[in-house]
Amino acid sequence: MAARNTARKRAFQILFxxxxxxxxxLTVLAxxxxxxxxxxxxxxxxxxxxxxxxGYAKRAQRIDELIAQYAVDWTLDRMPVVDRNILxxxxxxxxxxxxxxxxxxxxxxxxxxxxxxxxxxxAFVNGLLGRFKDLKPSLRRDE
Numbered sequence: 001m002a003a004r005n006t007a008r009k010r011a012f013q014i015l016f017x018x019x020x021x022x023x024x025x026l027t028v029l030a031x032x033x034x035x036x037x038x039x040x041x042x043x044x045x046x047x048x049x050x051x052x053x054x055g056y057a058k059r060a061q062r063i064d065e066l067i068a069q070y071a072v073d074w075t076l077d078r079m080p081v082v083d084r085n086i087l088x089x090x091x092x093x094x095x096x097x098x099x100x101x102x103x104x105x106x107x108x109x110x111x112x113x114x115x116x117x118x119x120x121x122x123a124f125v126n127g128l129l130g131r132f133k134d135l136k137p138s139l140r141r142d143e
Contacts, residue, residue: 003046003048004048004100004108005108006046007046007048007049007052008048008049008052008089008093008108008109008112009112010032010043010045010046010049011048011049011052011053011056011089012085012086012089012112012116014028014029014032014049014053015028015053015056015085015088015089016081016082016085019081019084019085020081024057025053025056025057025060026053026054026057029045029049029050029053029054032045033045033050051097052089052092052093052097055092055093055096055097056088056089056092059092059096060088063088063091063092064076064088066091066132066139067079067084067087067088067091067128070128070131070132071087071128080117080118080121082113082116082117082121083113083117083118083121083124083125086109086112086113086116086117086121086125087109087125087128087129089109090105090106090108090109090125090129090132091129091132093105094106094129094132094133094136095132095136095139095140096140102133102136105129106126106129106130106133109125109126109129110122110125110126112125113125113126
């Protein structure tokens with residue numbers, strides 16, 4: 001499972017970089033893949049990282065709508081950039097990747113928040129993704 005953990009972290013980093021630079025995440029993903037092939041110091045980009053980033057990119061508008069709709073008292077642009085991108089990856093994997101248990105997704109995203117964000121972020125991420133978990137069947141159906 002360490003490979004999936006690393007894949008999630010890299011997917012988060014790619015989304016974060018795209019958000020910070022104002023560049024499409026698929027462009028950032030392509031850059032990461034190119035760098036990993038031309039620079040031996042760069043780790044390879046795993047298939048699962050690609051699946052997460054491409055999956056998010058495919059549903060980015062819907063995922064951002066969901067985050068904005070259910071994040072009480074937080075607009076997407078006011079949300080810390082780290083939290084916003086952890087939620088994006090987490091929402092995609094939780095709602096649309098069936099082979100990953102929901103509890104694993106929640107735990108992994110909370111761990112990313114603990115590692116990269118504020119003291120309040122793990123509870124925020126857990127609460128919002130927990131709400132998505134509870135609403136998952138209707139969220140998928142509404143797409």
